[in-house]
Amino acid sequence: MITRDIDAFVAHARTLSTDFGAPTARAAFLVAPDDFRLATDSARDNRYMADADAFDARRALDEHRGLHRALSQALPTVCFPGDPEAPDGVFPNNVFATAAGRCIVGRMRHPVRQREATRADIRGFFGGVLDYAEIDLSEQGHPCELTGALVIDRARGLGWCGLSERCDEEGAHLMHEAFGLRATLLFDLAPGEYHTNVVLAVLAGRAALACPRGFADAAVIDALAQVYGPHAIVLSDAEHAAFAGNAIALSPETVWMSARADAALAPATRTALANAGFDVRSVPLAAIEAAGGSLRCCVGEVF
Known part of the structure; x- marks a missing residue:
């Protein structure tokens, strides 16, 4: 099922068991922020991006190394070098994503990001090292920025897909098929929002x-x-602005977010996460957040 009918989607979703697959990834991959700077193309439809003079390349590298070290303590995490011609490459989950036994390559809206999909090293890692089948959506004409646009409940096989200039309806259909989901809900993001994963996180299929x-x-x-x-x-406007919605569960017991997001959490939100069985882990990412994304955007998942 892929639909805009919310009632039909909910009715179907509530019949599904949490037996579709592992609720969290078995490994993660990152791309280093080499030559970190403003991507002017992307800034046209990403209101979260800072001005060019706010970008601090050295600090971003230091933060990213800290993220790599922290995640590596939780699950195997590999980091690919950045491409100086692809300043948004630090957010690889929009371009490369996985499902059991396969790697999906997305179609990016902006040319500056489309070049990321041509990386032979990342394609070779999934195809040649992990022996994943490749589903290449990068050459067709419909934007579908993978787990930026499509937030997936991996336990149930559910997709929550926000439509914007970064993902149209046909692109959503292509992703639904590529991930082999049981059901996907299509909805419009609010004006000014570019990716669903900035405003929604599904945590280990239960929150x-x-x-x-x-x-x-x-x-x-x-x-x-x-x-x-x-x-x-439900997060407050202040939590939203601090990227608390850009979080990810990398184990059934732990949710990760940036230090800025962690600091913005209201006591009620912390209690609600604890009641759902989650501890909060965070790392400083203020420099990287100048590029308009936060921790979840940095993390590619290997299922």
Whole structure:
């Protein structure tokens, strides 16, 4: 099922067991922020990006090394070198994503990001080292920026896909098929939002963090509550602005976010996460956040 009908989606989703696959990744991959700077193409539709003079390349590298060290303590984590011609490459989850036994390559909207999809080293890692089958969506004409646009409940096989200039309806259909999902809900992001994973995180298939201002239709928040019950956690505007919605569970017990997001969490949000069975881990990423994304955007998942 892939639909805009929220009631039909919720009715179907509530019949599904959490037996689709592992709820969290078995490994992660990163791309270093080499020659970190403003990507002017991407800035056209990413309101979270800072001005060019706010970019600090040395600090971004230091933060990214800290992220790599921290994640490596939780699960195997590999880091590919950055490409100086691809300043957004630090956010690889938009371009490369995985499902069991396969690697999906996305179609990026902006030319500066389309070159990331041609990287032979990353393709070779998945195809030649892991022996994953490749599903290449990068050459077709419909934007589909993978797990930036499509937030996936891996336990149930559910997709929550926000449409924007970074993902159109045909691109959403292509991703639904490539990931082999049971059901995907299509909805419009609010004006000014570019990726779903900035305003929504599904955590290990049993909880969600959602930023209401990120959705054009408030009924999506209601749908999350019907699927995840008391563990559908609504974030405040301040938490949203601090990238608390850009979080990821890398084990069934731990949710990761940036130090800025962690500091912005309201006591009620911390309690709700604890009630859902999650500890919060964080690392400083203020320099990287100048590029308009945060911790979840940096993390590619290997399933």
